[in-house]
Amino acid sequence: MKKFLKYILTGIINTLTTYLTSIILLEIFNFYLITSNLIGFLFGISVSFCLNRNFVFKSKDKKIRKQILKFICAFLISYLINLIFLIVFTYIFSVSYYISQILSMATYSLSFYYLSNRYIFAK
Template sequence: MKVETGHPMWLTKLLNKEFLKFIVSGAVNTVVTYLLYLLLYLFMNYSFSYTISYVIGIFLSYYLNTIFVFKEKLKLKKFIKFPVVYLIQYLINMALMFVLVEQLHVSPVVVPILIIVCTIPITFLISKIIIKGK
Protein backbone atom coordinates (compact mmCIF):
# COMPACT_ATOMS: atom_id res chain seq x y z
CA MET A 1 0.00 0.00 0.00
CA LYS A 2 1.37 3.37 -0.99
CA VAL A 3 1.57 5.90 1.82
CA GLU A 4 0.37 9.35 0.84
CA THR A 5 2.73 12.24 1.50
CA GLY A 6 1.98 14.02 4.73
CA HIS A 7 -0.18 11.25 6.19
CA PRO A 8 1.09 8.87 8.85
CA MET A 9 1.17 5.23 7.69
CA TRP A 10 -1.33 4.13 10.36
CA LEU A 11 -3.85 6.73 9.12
CA THR A 12 -3.50 5.61 5.52
CA LYS A 13 -3.98 1.98 6.51
CA LEU A 14 -6.94 2.86 8.72
CA LEU A 15 -8.69 4.62 5.90
CA ASN A 16 -8.25 1.84 3.36
CA LYS A 17 -11.15 0.54 1.30
CA GLU A 18 -11.79 -2.52 3.48
CA PHE A 19 -11.96 -0.47 6.65
CA LEU A 20 -14.37 2.02 5.09
CA LYS A 21 -16.57 -0.83 3.86
CA PHE A 22 -16.35 -2.31 7.37
CA ILE A 23 -17.65 0.99 8.76
CA VAL A 24 -20.56 0.98 6.27
CA SER A 25 -21.48 -2.64 7.00
CA GLY A 26 -21.08 -1.94 10.70
CA ALA A 27 -23.41 1.04 10.39
CA VAL A 28 -26.05 -1.11 8.69
CA ASN A 29 -25.63 -3.82 11.30
CA THR A 30 -25.76 -1.24 14.09
CA VAL A 31 -28.96 0.36 12.82
CA VAL A 32 -30.68 -3.00 12.39
CA THR A 33 -29.61 -4.39 15.77
CA TYR A 34 -30.24 -1.10 17.58
CA LEU A 35 -33.77 -0.88 16.22
CA LEU A 36 -34.31 -4.49 17.21
CA TYR A 37 -32.93 -3.70 20.70
CA LEU A 38 -35.34 -0.77 21.06
CA LEU A 39 -38.26 -2.93 19.92
CA LEU A 40 -37.37 -5.72 22.34
CA TYR A 41 -36.76 -3.20 25.15
CA LEU A 42 -40.48 -2.37 24.96
CA PHE A 43 -41.21 -5.93 26.13
CA MET A 44 -38.24 -6.98 28.30
CA ASN A 45 -35.38 -5.56 30.33
CA TYR A 46 -32.29 -4.07 28.69
CA SER A 47 -29.96 -7.03 29.25
CA PHE A 48 -32.28 -9.56 27.56
CA SER A 49 -33.05 -7.10 24.77
CA TYR A 50 -29.36 -6.47 24.23
CA THR A 51 -28.48 -10.18 24.27
CA ILE A 52 -31.06 -11.12 21.64
CA SER A 53 -30.21 -8.23 19.35
CA TYR A 54 -26.49 -8.92 19.84
CA VAL A 55 -26.81 -12.57 18.75
CA ILE A 56 -28.77 -11.60 15.65
CA GLY A 57 -26.12 -8.96 14.96
CA ILE A 58 -23.41 -11.64 14.93
CA PHE A 59 -25.12 -13.47 12.06
CA LEU A 60 -25.69 -10.26 10.13
CA SER A 61 -22.13 -9.10 10.76
CA TYR A 62 -20.59 -12.34 9.51
CA TYR A 63 -22.65 -12.17 6.34
CA LEU A 64 -21.91 -8.51 5.61
CA ASN A 65 -18.21 -8.75 6.48
CA THR A 66 -17.65 -11.89 4.46
CA ILE A 67 -19.55 -10.88 1.32
CA PHE A 68 -19.34 -7.08 1.24
CA VAL A 69 -16.19 -6.10 3.17
CA PHE A 70 -13.65 -8.85 2.58
CA LYS A 71 -15.20 -10.43 -0.56
CA GLU A 72 -14.76 -13.99 0.63
CA LYS A 73 -17.01 -17.02 0.35
CA LEU A 74 -19.24 -17.96 3.24
CA LYS A 75 -17.70 -20.97 4.98
CA LEU A 76 -19.02 -22.92 7.93
CA LYS A 77 -15.54 -23.27 9.47
CA LYS A 78 -15.03 -19.49 9.51
CA PHE A 79 -18.58 -18.89 10.66
CA ILE A 80 -18.02 -21.16 13.65
CA LYS A 81 -14.90 -19.16 14.63
CA PHE A 82 -16.54 -15.79 14.06
CA PRO A 83 -18.71 -15.71 17.23
CA VAL A 84 -15.59 -16.09 19.41
CA VAL A 85 -14.77 -12.47 18.58
CA TYR A 86 -18.22 -11.39 19.61
CA LEU A 87 -18.35 -13.54 22.71
CA ILE A 88 -15.34 -11.72 24.09
CA GLN A 89 -16.73 -8.41 22.90
CA TYR A 90 -20.13 -9.26 24.41
CA LEU A 91 -18.65 -9.88 27.86
CA ILE A 92 -16.77 -6.59 27.71
CA ASN A 93 -19.88 -4.83 26.41
CA MET A 94 -22.12 -6.20 29.16
CA ALA A 95 -19.62 -5.10 31.81
CA LEU A 96 -19.50 -1.63 30.24
CA MET A 97 -23.27 -1.60 29.96
CA PHE A 98 -23.65 -2.46 33.65
CA VAL A 99 -21.23 0.28 34.70
CA LEU A 100 -22.79 2.90 32.43
CA VAL A 101 -26.42 2.07 33.28
CA GLU A 102 -26.22 1.02 36.92
CA GLN A 103 -23.28 3.02 38.22
CA LEU A 104 -23.19 6.14 36.02
CA HIS A 105 -26.95 6.22 35.31
CA VAL A 106 -26.61 6.64 31.54
CA SER A 107 -29.82 5.87 29.68
CA PRO A 108 -30.08 2.26 28.47
CA VAL A 109 -31.32 3.70 25.18
CA VAL A 110 -27.96 5.44 24.54
CA VAL A 111 -25.48 2.96 26.03
CA PRO A 112 -25.32 0.46 23.12
CA ILE A 113 -24.22 3.22 20.74
CA LEU A 114 -21.44 4.35 23.09
CA ILE A 115 -20.20 0.78 23.47
CA ILE A 116 -20.14 0.10 19.72
CA VAL A 117 -18.04 3.18 19.01
CA CYS A 118 -15.44 2.02 21.54
CA THR A 119 -15.08 -1.47 20.04
CA ILE A 120 -14.92 -0.75 16.27
CA PRO A 121 -11.12 -0.97 15.70
CA ILE A 122 -10.54 -4.23 17.54
CA THR A 123 -13.59 -5.83 15.95
CA PHE A 124 -12.29 -4.92 12.47
CA LEU A 125 -8.88 -6.45 13.10
CA ILE A 126 -10.16 -9.68 14.60
CA SER A 127 -12.87 -10.05 11.93
CA LYS A 128 -10.29 -9.63 9.20
CA ILE A 129 -8.04 -12.26 10.75
CA ILE A 130 -10.86 -14.80 11.00
CA ILE A 131 -12.53 -14.14 7.63
CA LYS A 132 -9.43 -13.64 5.50
CA GLY A 133 -7.09 -15.82 7.51
CA LYS A 134 -4.45 -13.07 7.52
Protein backbone atom coordinates in the same frame (compact mmCIF):
# COMPACT_ATOMS: atom_id res chain seq x y z
CA MET B 1 -8.53 1.93 3.78
CA LYS B 2 -11.29 0.88 1.35
CA LYS B 3 -11.84 -2.30 3.38
CA PHE B 4 -12.19 -0.29 6.57
CA LEU B 5 -14.76 2.03 4.95
CA LYS B 6 -16.76 -1.01 3.81
CA TYR B 7 -16.50 -2.35 7.35
CA ILE B 8 -17.88 0.94 8.67
CA LEU B 9 -20.81 0.79 6.23
CA THR B 10 -21.48 -2.81 7.22
CA GLY B 11 -21.15 -1.75 10.84
CA ILE B 12 -23.77 0.95 10.37
CA ILE B 13 -26.21 -1.60 8.96
CA ASN B 14 -25.33 -4.06 11.74
CA THR B 15 -25.59 -1.34 14.38
CA LEU B 16 -29.00 -0.19 13.19
CA THR B 17 -30.23 -3.78 13.12
CA THR B 18 -28.87 -4.44 16.61
CA TYR B 19 -29.97 -1.13 18.11
CA LEU B 20 -33.48 -1.12 16.69
CA THR B 21 -34.08 -4.74 17.65
CA SER B 22 -32.90 -4.21 21.22
CA ILE B 23 -34.88 -0.97 21.65
CA ILE B 24 -38.06 -2.54 20.26
CA LEU B 25 -37.69 -5.53 22.56
CA LEU B 26 -36.97 -3.29 25.55
CA GLU B 27 -39.62 -0.63 24.99
CA ILE B 28 -42.46 -2.44 23.23
CA PHE B 29 -42.14 -5.99 24.51
CA ASN B 30 -40.68 -5.08 27.94
CA PHE B 31 -37.76 -7.48 27.72
CA TYR B 32 -35.05 -7.18 30.37
CA LEU B 33 -32.14 -4.90 29.36
CA ILE B 34 -29.54 -7.66 28.97
CA THR B 35 -31.96 -10.02 27.20
CA SER B 36 -33.01 -7.41 24.66
CA ASN B 37 -29.38 -6.48 24.11
CA LEU B 38 -28.39 -10.11 23.48
CA ILE B 39 -31.23 -10.78 21.05
CA GLY B 40 -30.42 -7.54 19.23
CA PHE B 41 -26.83 -8.65 18.87
CA LEU B 42 -27.87 -12.08 17.59
CA PHE B 43 -29.91 -10.45 14.83
CA GLY B 44 -27.10 -8.05 14.06
CA ILE B 45 -24.44 -10.76 14.03
CA SER B 46 -26.31 -12.73 11.37
CA VAL B 47 -26.44 -9.70 9.09
CA SER B 48 -22.84 -8.89 9.96
CA PHE B 49 -21.42 -12.31 9.02
CA CYS B 50 -23.02 -12.26 5.58
CA LEU B 51 -21.95 -8.70 4.81
CA ASN B 52 -18.43 -9.05 6.22
CA ARG B 53 -17.72 -12.35 4.49
CA ASN B 54 -19.07 -11.33 1.10
CA PHE B 55 -18.80 -7.54 0.91
CA VAL B 56 -15.98 -6.39 3.19
CA PHE B 57 -13.41 -9.18 3.24
CA LYS B 58 -14.59 -10.97 0.05
CA SER B 59 -13.72 -14.33 1.50
CA LYS B 60 -13.50 -17.22 -0.93
CA ASP B 61 -12.61 -19.72 1.77
CA LYS B 62 -14.63 -22.89 1.30
CA LYS B 63 -14.43 -23.67 5.04
CA ILE B 64 -17.45 -21.58 5.92
CA ARG B 65 -18.19 -23.61 9.08
CA LYS B 66 -14.71 -22.81 10.40
CA GLN B 67 -15.27 -19.12 9.64
CA ILE B 68 -18.63 -19.20 11.37
CA LEU B 69 -17.03 -20.74 14.48
CA LYS B 70 -14.29 -18.10 14.46
CA PHE B 71 -16.92 -15.43 13.91
CA ILE B 72 -18.91 -16.68 16.88
CA CYS B 73 -15.79 -16.72 19.09
CA ALA B 74 -14.89 -13.18 18.03
CA PHE B 75 -18.48 -12.13 18.57
CA LEU B 76 -18.48 -13.55 22.10
CA ILE B 77 -15.25 -11.74 22.98
CA SER B 78 -16.49 -8.47 21.50
CA TYR B 79 -19.95 -8.92 23.01
CA LEU B 80 -18.43 -9.45 26.45
CA ILE B 81 -16.51 -6.20 26.04
CA ASN B 82 -19.74 -4.51 24.95
CA LEU B 83 -21.71 -5.94 27.85
CA ILE B 84 -19.15 -4.81 30.43
CA PHE B 85 -19.27 -1.26 29.07
CA LEU B 86 -23.08 -1.33 28.82
CA ILE B 87 -23.41 -2.35 32.47
CA VAL B 88 -20.82 0.17 33.65
CA PHE B 89 -22.37 3.07 31.71
CA THR B 90 -25.98 2.20 32.58
CA TYR B 91 -25.76 0.97 36.17
CA ILE B 92 -22.62 2.55 37.58
CA PHE B 93 -22.53 5.92 35.78
CA SER B 94 -26.35 6.15 35.36
CA VAL B 95 -26.08 7.08 31.69
CA SER B 96 -29.36 6.53 29.82
CA TYR B 97 -29.74 3.18 28.12
CA TYR B 98 -29.90 4.82 24.70
CA ILE B 99 -26.55 6.57 25.11
CA SER B 100 -24.97 3.62 26.94
CA GLN B 101 -25.94 1.32 24.09
CA ILE B 102 -24.30 3.57 21.50
CA LEU B 103 -21.11 4.01 23.53
CA SER B 104 -20.75 0.33 24.32
CA MET B 105 -21.43 -0.63 20.70
CA ALA B 106 -18.40 1.45 19.69
CA THR B 107 -16.16 -0.76 21.85
CA TYR B 108 -17.75 -3.81 20.26
CA SER B 109 -17.18 -2.49 16.74
CA LEU B 110 -13.52 -1.72 17.23
CA SER B 111 -12.68 -5.03 18.85
CA PHE B 112 -14.67 -6.98 16.28
CA TYR B 113 -12.97 -5.28 13.32
CA TYR B 114 -9.59 -6.16 14.74
CA LEU B 115 -10.58 -9.81 15.23
CA SER B 116 -12.24 -10.03 11.80
CA ASN B 117 -9.24 -8.59 10.02
CA ARG B 118 -6.58 -10.56 11.92
CA TYR B 119 -8.32 -13.81 12.84
CA ILE B 120 -11.53 -14.63 10.97
CA PHE B 121 -10.95 -13.44 7.41
CA ALA B 122 -7.16 -13.12 7.43
CA LYS B 123 -5.61 -14.23 4.17
